[in-house]
Amino acid sequence: xxxxxxxxxxxxxxxxxxxxxxxxxxxxxxxxxxxxxxxxxxxxxxxxxxxxxxxxxxxxxxxxxxxxxxxxxxxxxxxxxxxxxxxxxxxxxxxxx
Amino acid sequence: xxxxxxxxxxxxxxxxxxxxxxxxxxxxxxxxxxxxxxxxxxxxxxxxxxxxxxxxxxxxxxxxxxxxxxxxxxxxxxxxxxxxxxxxxxxxxxxxxxxxxxxxxxxxxxxxxxxxxxxxxxxxxxxxxxxxxxxxxxxxxxxxxxxxxxxxxxxxxxxxxxxxxxxxxxxxxxxxxxxxxxxxxxxxxxxxxxxxxxxxxxxxxxxxxxxxxxxxxxxxxxxxxxxxxxxxxxxxxxxxxxxxxxxxxxxxxxxxxxxxxxxxxxxxxxxxxxxxxxxxxxxxxxxxxxxxxxxxxxxxxxxxxxxxxxxxxxxxxxxxxxxxxxxxxxxxxxxxxxxxxxxxxxxxxxxxxxxxxxxxxxxxxxxxxxxxxxxxxxxxxxxxxxxxxxxxxxxxxxxxxxxxxxxxxxxxxxxxxxxxxxxxxxxxxxxxxxxxxxxxxxxxxxxxxxxxxxxxxxxxxxxxxxxxxxxxxxxx
Numbered sequence: 001x002x003x004x005x006x007x008x009x010x011x012x013x014x015x016x017x018x019x020x021x022x023x024x025x026x027x028x029x030x031x032x033x034x035x036x037x038x039x040x041x042x043x044x045x046x047x048x049x050x051x052x053x054x055x056x057x058x059x060x061x062x063x064x065x066x067x068x069x070x071x072x073x074x075x076x077x078x079x080x081x082x083x084x085x086x087x088x089x090x091x092x093x094x095x096x097x
Numbered sequence: 098x099x100x101x102x103x104x105x106x107x108x109x110x111x112x113x114x115x116x117x118x119x120x121x122x123x124x125x126x127x128x129x130x131x132x133x134x135x136x137x138x139x140x141x142x143x144x145x146x147x148x149x150x151x152x153x154x155x156x157x158x159x160x161x162x163x164x165x166x167x168x169x170x171x172x173x174x175x176x177x178x179x180x181x182x183x184x185x186x187x188x189x190x191x192x193x194x195x196x197x198x199x200x201x202x203x204x205x206x207x208x209x210x211x212x213x214x215x216x217x218x219x220x221x222x223x224x225x226x227x228x229x230x231x232x233x234x235x236x237x238x239x240x241x242x243x244x245x246x247x248x249x250x251x252x253x254x255x256x257x258x259x260x261x262x263x264x265x266x267x268x269x270x271x272x273x274x275x276x277x278x279x280x281x282x283x284x285x286x287x288x289x290x291x292x293x294x295x296x297x298x299x300x301x302x303x304x305x306x307x308x309x310x311x312x313x314x315x316x317x318x319x320x321x322x323x324x325x326x327x328x329x330x331x332x333x334x335x336x337x338x339x340x341x342x343x344x345x346x347x348x349x350x351x352x353x354x355x356x357x358x359x360x361x362x363x364x365x366x367x368x369x370x371x372x373x374x375x376x377x378x379x380x381x382x383x384x385x386x387x388x389x390x391x392x393x394x395x396x397x398x399x400x401x402x403x404x405x406x407x408x409x410x411x412x413x414x415x416x417x418x419x420x421x422x423x424x425x426x427x428x429x430x431x432x433x434x435x436x437x438x439x440x441x442x443x444x445x446x447x448x449x450x451x452x453x454x455x456x457x458x459x460x461x462x463x464x465x466x467x468x469x470x471x472x473x474x475x476x477x478x479x480x481x482x483x484x485x486x487x488x489x490x491x492x493x494x495x496x497x498x499x500x501x502x503x504x505x506x507x508x509x510x511x512x513x514x515x516x517x518x519x520x521x522x523x524x525x526x527x528x529x530x531x532x533x534x535x536x537x538x539x540x541x542x543x544x545x546x547x548x549x550x551x552x553x554x555x556x557x558x559x560x561x562x563x564x565x566x567x568x569x570x571x572x573x
Binding site for chain 2: 021022053054085088
């Protein structure tokens with residue numbers, strides 16, 4: 001798997017690492033899609049991530065569409081990655097911490 | 098009222114560009130340089146295919162010359178920018194305590210004309226990639242196929258080096274509203290305009306605009322220069338791509354005492370001085386669609402222009418030369434004509450020459466380019482000071498001379514800005530420095546003179562400027 005997954009009481013926690021470039025996002029997308037359903041709470045943990053490609057933004061969009069915006073959050077974002085969400089106009093639409 | 102489809106298409110394009118902007122800001126210099134190299138190499142490998150495609154689609158210019166323009170826009174621009182820093186800390190002055198950090202400016206819209214669909218697009222894409230700015234290339238409706246092909250290949254090349262998705266997009270008009278909506282959108286951070294005033298004169302435009310203007314280039318030939326040499330330069334330049342460049346020569350202004358030699362020299366090289374009868378026919382053709390120069394003439398050969406006007410010139414003719422006595426609407430051929438056709442003025446002396454050149458310069462050409470052939474440095478400086486032009490090209494062809502990188506060391510550019518008179522903030526050859534915002538870290542460095550100065554003097558009405566100045570500048 002491209003990401004580490006922890007499932008606990010209906011919360012699915014995906015822990016990403018390093019540079020989330022286009023290729024890495026493609027394989028991560030498969031893991032995310034296969035492991036979430038509409039009743040889940042989904043958390044993307046970016047503690048170890050220093051770069052995200054456009055595909056990662058799309059992956060966030062896809063996950064939040066599946067479970068609903070209120071059940072999706074992105075946590076532990078670094079300032080540089082946070083800026084990406086800000087500039088892309090997603091910081092207010094998604095739950096970014 | 099624009100329809101929803103139109104708004105949706107503009108909105109979607111901008112949304113993608115904004116996301117690309119966000120992602121692009123994470124790239125470091127090494128990553129950016131890899132993207133730029135990949136784009137430039139791809140363009141070079143497709144230079145001939147693109148050039149032939151452009152001529153076939155637009156019917157303008159010569160493919161061999163479009164290849165050279167593409168080489169300048171890709172290889173020469175690459176060579177100029179490749180070692181320059183455009184990401185992160187670009188300078189660090191310990192003594193002054195100022196560190197400069199380069200930031201992208203954001204979403205750029207690049208307008209591309211039908212006369213330069215390859216070079217203009219490639220140039221804008223390369224400088225945008227080098228500065229981490231996503232770019233939307235807006236194509237001229239008559240050059241969509243070529244512009245789209247150029248953008249697609251550049252984008253593929255950028256993606257191969259893991260550039261952000263949608264960092265290069267091509268936009269073309271499918272309805273009359275779309276282009277208007279795009280240029281008026283407040284989400285754009287910068288517009289690099291093409292030659293005409295479509296963008297700069299649109300009151301709805303919200304983004305800052307840089308880019309070239311119209312141009313009406315006078316060429317002054319002084320008596321201290323070899324007329325043979327000048328004749329060759331002018332023929333080569335004005336014939337280049339059938340004269341479609343805004344920086345190409347529009348009028349020769351020459352001292353009477355070297356006219357004969359110059360005429361002989363330029364006729365030998367393919368110049369054809371039109372007769373009074375031919376001039377009348379030419380003017381009738383040029384004005385057949387109204388007061389302004391008929392755009393159908395743009396980029397056509399002298400043979401086609403002559404035939405459409407009703408006379409014939411030999412196959413060896415490269416340039417039509419039209420003697421004129423004045424400048425302005427009564428002399429239609431004193432206006433800019435983007436074709437192998439040039440106006441010709443004989444003058445008594447330098448004084449009269451400058452006056453004619455000022456008339457030409459201010460007849461829809463301010464801010465752009467002028468040209469002088471002389472070895473007299475004082476004359477060159479005097480000429481330059483009277484002209485309102487960002488570029489004063491000396492002893493070189495103005496069309497490619499203004500572009501830079503071939504005949505001089507100006508930054509190679511396919512966006513020749515015309516200053517405030519041309520509704521842009523710079524007169525430079527636009528390049529990477531115009532596509533970054535420089536942030537400055539300013540460390541504490543106390544103004545020594547102010548520290549030693551008794552500031553109470555400023556609020557003391559009895560102290561006049563002489564005393565304040567003396568004490569402020571005191572150096573014990």
